[in-house]
Amino acid sequence: MASTPTTEQVNAALETVQDPEIHRPITDLDMVKSVDIADGGVVDVGIYLTVAGCPMKGRIQQDVTEAVSKVEGVTKVNVELDVMSEEQRKALQTKLRGNQGEKEIPFAKPTSLTRVFAVASGKGGVGKSSVTVNLAAAMAERGHKVGVVDADIYGHSVPRMLGVTDSPTKVEDMIMPPTAHNLKVISVGMFTQGNQPVVWRGPMLHRALQQFLGDVFWGDLDVLLMDLPPGTGDIAISVAQLIPNAEILVVTTPQQAAAEVAERAGAISAQTHQRVAGVIENMSYYIAPGSDEPVHLFGEGGGQVVADGLTKALGAEVPMLGQVPIDIRLREASDDGTPFVLADPEAAASQTLRQVSDSLVGKPRGLSGVQLGVTPVSH
Structure with missing residues (x-):
């Protein structure tokens, strides 16, 4: 005869379920509302959602089950979904934020261990966004929280x-x-209808x-990558004001005209x-199928x-981190929503982007340098 599960066993199982966001x-x-176990091993679990329209409710229900x-x-x-009250949401916010001020930017604090890279270019069309998402994906695959x-x-x-x-x-x-x-991602495109332009x-x-x-809850990130608009306009200035410790990554093509603007x-x-x-340097060269000879479509250097x-x-060394070759599959992967470094990790472009990623952040950090909040006690 099968044993009847206990509340402790069910709660232990629920500890393995993570909120997807x-x-x-x-x-x-505090999302578990109730656990009821009936005869015959039927378990009813009540779960609080943060908001009524939670887009992850199906995923949560499935994971709990x-x-x-x-x-x-x-x-x-049986999983029954309920919604947190205003008081419960405020309590959750306090738990997540701690004593952090509502509008405080955690990455700007002197104690922040998050590396922030602002990916910039002089002009559009050099593949800055493609480089950003592929670097981010490569870092995340290495175990970094990005x-x-x-x-x-x-x-x-x-x-x-x-x-x-x-x-x-x-x-x-x-x-x-x-x-x-x-990867945790935020974009103004998530707040606009369709392909509506932003006129700000x-x-x-x-x-x-x-x-x-x-305002976004990022959690404890190792790396934050920011895909900046081309040029030196308002956003670049705002980044410098809001996160003065952000480091700049410059993306250019081999073309001299593009290089001058990128500088x-x-x-x-x-x-x-x-x-x-x-x-x-993106779009550095192209190797045609069946050939080993690089063709420099956009010039060199x-x-x-x-x-x-x-x-x-x-007055400080700025290194050339890598030369990413042209690969039509990189464009195809971007259109399909999968970073090329994940879709084809053995491709030359992927390997270059991975090398750049490793040169920037290396291995995921351990406990070295982390403030543990432990106070020594003398005996």
């Missing part, structure tokens, strides 16, 4: 390139970012970026006092020109 156990988030079904003696699982801010307000494309279809969820004054390929001026752009950084984008750091982490020019202008 917050990435913490639902038991820690699967986890509890694995408990010995359980024959059937977030991506699509700060290209007018030309947002990151959701498409990462295949993000879910909408952000609002819990009181916090925004829970959707997740794709183990400077103050509204600044406010949007401030919300993306301060200006990096040279803004002389005024904002930000570090330029390096230069990435633009990336190195930018790196050398910035090194001279800033």
Whole structure:
């Protein structure tokens, strides 16, 4: 005769279920409303959703059902969904934020361990967004906790390139970012209807970026990548103001005309006092099928020109991080919503992007340098 499952066993199973947006156990988030076990191994589980229209409710219901079904003696699982009250949502917000101020940007704090990279270019069309999402995916695959801010307000494309279809969820004054390929992502495209253009001026752009950084619950990130619009306009200035410790990554093509404009984008750091982490040359060359000979469709040397020019202008070494070859499959993967470094990790472009990723952040951090909040006690 099968044993009857206990409440302790069911709760232990529920501890393995994580909220898909917050990435913490639902038991820690006080989302478990009730557990009732009837004769014959029928288990009724009540779950609180953060909001009534939670886009992840189907996923949560499925994960709870699967986890509890694995408990010995359980024959059937019924999951009843409820919605948190305003007081419960405020309590959740307090639990997640701690004592952090509502509009405080965690990445700007001196104690922050998150590396922030602002990916910039002088002009559009150089593949800056493609480089951003592929670097992010490569870092996440290495085990880093990574977030991506699509700060290209007018030309947002990151959701498409990462295949993000879910909408952000609002819990009181916090925004829970959707997740794709183990990346947390936020973009103004998630708040507009269809392909509607965004017609904003400077103050509204600044406010949007401030919300993306301060109102979104990012959790404990190792790396935050920001896809900036081309040039040295309002967003670049706002990034310098809001996250002065952000490092700049400059993306260019080999073409000399593009390189000259890209150098200006990096040279803004002389005024904002930000570090330029390096230069990435995209679309460096093309190798036709059946050939081993690279064809330089857009010229040669633009990336190195930018790196050398910035090194001279800033008085600090700005390295050339990598030359990414042209690969039509990279474009196809972006349109399909899968980063190329994941779709074809052995391709030359993927390997170059992975090498750049590793040179920027290396291995995931351990406990070294982390403030544990432990106070020594003398005996």
